[in-house]
Amino acid sequence: xxxxxxxxxxxxxxxxxxxxxxxxxxxxxxxxxxxxxxxxxxxxxxxxxxxxxxxxxxxxxxxxxxxxxxxxxxxxxxxxxxxxxxxxxxxxxxxxx
Amino acid sequence: xxxxxxxxxxxxxxxxxxxxxxxxxxxxxxxxxxxxxxxxxxxxxxxxxxxxxxxxxxxxxxxxxxxxxxxxxxxxxxxxxxxxxxxxxxxxxxxxxxxxxxxxxxxxxxxxxxxxxxxxxxxxxxxxxxxxxxxxxxxxxxxxxxxxxxxxxxxxxxxxxxxxxxxxxxxxxxxxxxxxxxxxxxxxxxxxxxxxxxxxxxxxxxxxxxxxxxxxxxxxxxxxxxxxxxxxxxxxxxxxxxxxxxxxxxxxxxxxxxxxxxxxxxxxxxxxxxxxxxxxxxxxxxxxxxxxxxxxxxxxxxxxxxxxxxxxxxxxxxxxxxxxxxxxxxxxxxxxxxxxxxxxxxxxxxxxxxxxxxxxxxxxxxxxxxxxxxxxxxxxxxxxxxxxxxxxxxxxxxxxxxxxxxxxxxxxxxxxxxxxxxxxxxxxxxxxxxxxxxxxxxxxxxxxxxxxxxxxxxxxxxxxxxxxxxxxxxxxxxxxxxxxxxxxxxxxxxxxxxxxxxxxxxxxxxxxxxxxxxxxxxxxx
Numbered sequence: 001x002x003x004x005x006x007x008x009x010x011x012x013x014x015x016x017x018x019x020x021x022x023x024x025x026x027x028x029x030x031x032x033x034x035x036x037x038x039x040x041x042x043x044x045x046x047x048x049x050x051x052x053x054x055x056x057x058x059x060x061x062x063x064x065x066x067x068x069x070x071x072x073x074x075x076x077x078x079x080x081x082x083x084x085x086x087x088x089x090x091x092x093x094x095x096x097x
Numbered sequence: 098x099x100x101x102x103x104x105x106x107x108x109x110x111x112x113x114x115x116x117x118x119x120x121x122x123x124x125x126x127x128x129x130x131x132x133x134x135x136x137x138x139x140x141x142x143x144x145x146x147x148x149x150x151x152x153x154x155x156x157x158x159x160x161x162x163x164x165x166x167x168x169x170x171x172x173x174x175x176x177x178x179x180x181x182x183x184x185x186x187x188x189x190x191x192x193x194x195x196x197x198x199x200x201x202x203x204x205x206x207x208x209x210x211x212x213x214x215x216x217x218x219x220x221x222x223x224x225x226x227x228x229x230x231x232x233x234x235x236x237x238x239x240x241x242x243x244x245x246x247x248x249x250x251x252x253x254x255x256x257x258x259x260x261x262x263x264x265x266x267x268x269x270x271x272x273x274x275x276x277x278x279x280x281x282x283x284x285x286x287x288x289x290x291x292x293x294x295x296x297x298x299x300x301x302x303x304x305x306x307x308x309x310x311x312x313x314x315x316x317x318x319x320x321x322x323x324x325x326x327x328x329x330x331x332x333x334x335x336x337x338x339x340x341x342x343x344x345x346x347x348x349x350x351x352x353x354x355x356x357x358x359x360x361x362x363x364x365x366x367x368x369x370x371x372x373x374x375x376x377x378x379x380x381x382x383x384x385x386x387x388x389x390x391x392x393x394x395x396x397x398x399x400x401x402x403x404x405x406x407x408x409x410x411x412x413x414x415x416x417x418x419x420x421x422x423x424x425x426x427x428x429x430x431x432x433x434x435x436x437x438x439x440x441x442x443x444x445x446x447x448x449x450x451x452x453x454x455x456x457x458x459x460x461x462x463x464x465x466x467x468x469x470x471x472x473x474x475x476x477x478x479x480x481x482x483x484x485x486x487x488x489x490x491x492x493x494x495x496x497x498x499x500x501x502x503x504x505x506x507x508x509x510x511x512x513x514x515x516x517x518x519x520x521x522x523x524x525x526x527x528x529x530x531x532x533x534x535x536x537x538x539x540x541x542x543x544x545x546x547x548x549x550x551x552x553x554x555x556x557x558x559x560x561x562x563x564x565x566x567x568x569x570x571x572x573x574x575x576x577x578x579x580x581x582x583x584x585x586x587x588x589x590x591x592x593x594x595x596x597x598x599x600x601x602x603x604x605x606x607x608x609x610x611x612x613x614x615x616x617x618x619x620x621x622x
Contacts, residue, residue: 004102004103004106005101005103005104005106005107006103006107007107007110007111007114010111022325026325026326026329029322029326030326030329030330033326033330044427045418045424045425045427045428045430045431046427048427048431049427049430049431050326051315051319051322051323051326052311052315052431052434054318054322054325054326055311055314055315055318055319055322056311058257058314059256059257059260059261059310059311059314060260060264062257062260062261063260063261063263063264063265064264066107066108066111066265067104089330093331094330094331095329095330095331096328096329096330096331097331
């Protein structure tokens with residue numbers, strides 16, 4: 001078995017979640033945006049909900065990032081999750097060119 | 098529920114550290130936030146009655162509007178017709194002076210107008226006290242004396258820590274939930290008792306805290322989130338901000354009279370009580386003619402109101418996105434979040450419930466700090482220390498000084514509104530609050546938690562009593578409603594609570610374990 005979890009390597013885990021968690025939340029809001037096909041971001045109610053999705057996911061990723069076995073695993077897994085969330089957005093042409 | 102022990106231990110450490118960083122700021126945010134539930138009554142309590150003549154009837158309002166437009170051309174850009182005349186809205190017609198920051202977070206001075214008995218125009222600059230607004234800002238900025246731009250990211254950081262504290266706290270509590278939840282062991286073991294209290298409060302107000310944390314993150318970071326979306330996604334920029342909608346539409350001066358608008362609205366939305374008709378202002382998101390009011394059967398999008406957007410010519414409700422009970426599912430969802438943060442549903446019973454939840458939340462963070470200090474004591478004693486370390490002493494002093502300083506500072510600055518009247522500016526309220534706050538905190542640091550605890554609680558009770566004292570000084574003439582006596586009554590109850598706290602602090606200082614920071618005996622050696 002691997003060694004028990006500890007709060008010692010919090011900095012690596014938290015910084016991974018702070019940066020990659022933010023981009024992951026952004027990608028998820030982009031997928032929501034694509035799925036509901038809303039017009040403008042600021043004045044439509046779907047657009048506002050799309051922003052709320054980021055406010056919900058980012059803090060949760062920060063909270064659960066402590067569960068990664070190590071900081072490097074946190075970076076690795078979150079990077080992978082980012083890849084999976086951004087790939088369809090690239091494919092669908094949703095990104096700013 | 099079973100969780101691996103290493104997960105629980107890790108989250109326990111995380112919970113302790115994020116709690117200790119965010120706890121005191123959250124105390125201020127929750128205490129001030131609880132008070133904002135009664136922002137309107139507090140405003141009325143603190144404000145002096147208007148000198149305007151009693152408002153003309155709605156039928157005569159077009160005459161008043163015409164006179165206002167003739168003499169104050171800037172009012173043509175945007176003004177309101179107030180349907181409810183009270184201390185906060187003493188005149189039938191009101192508008193904002195140009196020059197001030199417009200938009201979400203600001204505005205110039207507000208003017209109110211009425212008609213004298215002989216038909217002459219009367220205009221009064223807004224008399225209302227800034228103190229309620231100050232408490233609201235204190236709440237939004239978790240007690241930080243910085244500008245909005247600096248305070249909000251810090252508040253956002255605190256709110257992220259708050260989410261982490263919630264998740265980690267739940268992880269710590271879950272394994273022993275069944276055993277501990279209904280056990281409130283009040284006895285000799287102070288730490289056990291505080292832990293039980295902390296668990297019960299935390300667990301049963303969890304839904305409230307989830308909502309508050311989520312909305313706080315949005316309030317702090319919405320610009321950053323929208324900005325990131327605009328940077329990342331295609332055509333988000335070109336779709337953004339049809340900004341000039343309201344400004345352009347104001348050219349179509351509404352042909353309906355206020356009476357007609359109220360009637361048309363009543364036909365379409367019988368349960369909606371209109372408070373204010375607003376003509377053309379408030380940025381691009383809002384329609385040129387809108388009516389603000391509430392419908393207690395639904396949540397309101399604003400802290401105190403929902404909005405019906407009307408067609409200026411027909412009075413038909415065309416914009417329902419903020420209209421209680423008429424929103425589509427998407428709008429109703431986001432409105433739900435706001436409503437649950439503001440407690441703006443169900444009228445005053447819910448406001449009282451939120452007031453108590455807010456105070457409970459403040460108390461939760463306070464008990465969290467106490468627990469941190471207590472567990473340090475245990476650990477340090479095991480390590481062989483006879484007295485608690487300097488860091489723990491400082492922290493325990495802050496745990497006493499910051500909350501009591503916040504409570505006392507708000508009380509004194511509120512009482513000052515009544516005594517100083519017109520001359521009390523926003524800056525003065527801020528200066529009074531922070532002066533009291535800093536003195537309390539420094540006193541606690543100098544005297545130590547044990548002695549300062551009892552002393553500051555007594556002074557805190559006295560500051561609470563300055564509120565009814567200010568009412569007495571002002572006399573009954575300062576109230577526009579007997580219900581405002583409630584403000585003084587609640588202040589009296591809170592003062593009693595503080596005296597009880599002072600009493601138990603004194604007892605522990607005299608007879609508690611001598612190695613504790615709460616013992617006055619140890620420190621006098």
